[in-house]
Amino acid sequence: MLIPVEDGPAVVACNTCRHSSTAKEDDAGVRGGARMVEALRAVQARDERYSGIAVQEMPCLFACSEFCTVHLRAPGKVGYVLGRFTPDEDAAAAILDYAVHYAQSEHGRVPFKDWPQGVKGHFITRTPPPGFVAQ
Template identity: 70%
Template sequence: MPNLLVPAEDGAAVVACSTCRASTDAKDDAEGMRGGARLVAALQAVQASDPRYAGIAVQAMPCLFACQDFCTIHVRGPAKIGYVLGRFTPDEEAARAILDYAVLHAESAEGQVPFRQWPAGIKGHFITRTPPAGYVAQ
């Protein structure tokens, strides 16, 4: 049986579902590419274009099991509350909003970013929060 888990950088990261649907109605976009793969590519391009995002790893993973919410990502960091967000348009604008939020998340003490600091592009996209290993949130 092959290993299910693959080692990844243990730091601030955006884990993006690489197999997500492009939208509620379509698996692939007009060019035959999955929405998740398109979002991963946008995240990687935006991250590479701006040194502000150097401390945030962009990691791809097939299926985050949030299929009804297409184009999903998980923002995480060591000993921090993580967040799963979805329903993004897989483009540069969404990628920049996600990475802007990930920077704020990484700078926070426990993963909680005040609502007033949230980039507009992530509001309404939260699906769930996840506790770090060994903790639950209050």
């Protein structure tokens, strides 16, 4: 049931997420999560700044009411689940821009002034790393 992946900074995208609050799929019959994975990989491939961030995917992050969700994680850092994105390259760039700041942070906290506009209002949960709780 579990698939081993590299244990570094990563954006884990739900590849089965709804396309929006009102539709499971887009006009071509593709789930929003699958489109988000495509967008994240396309943006990552064009910009070397994102090379240290793994783009991983899995079915269902169990945030179904939020649609187009991603989990941002790294060893020893607070993790975040973000959602309610439009599955496009603008959202993907904002997520990856935030992920770069996140990866460079000591404990996973990124100062608000460094948040890309495209992630503001999209945070759903904050999760502590194994063996820790956050202050």
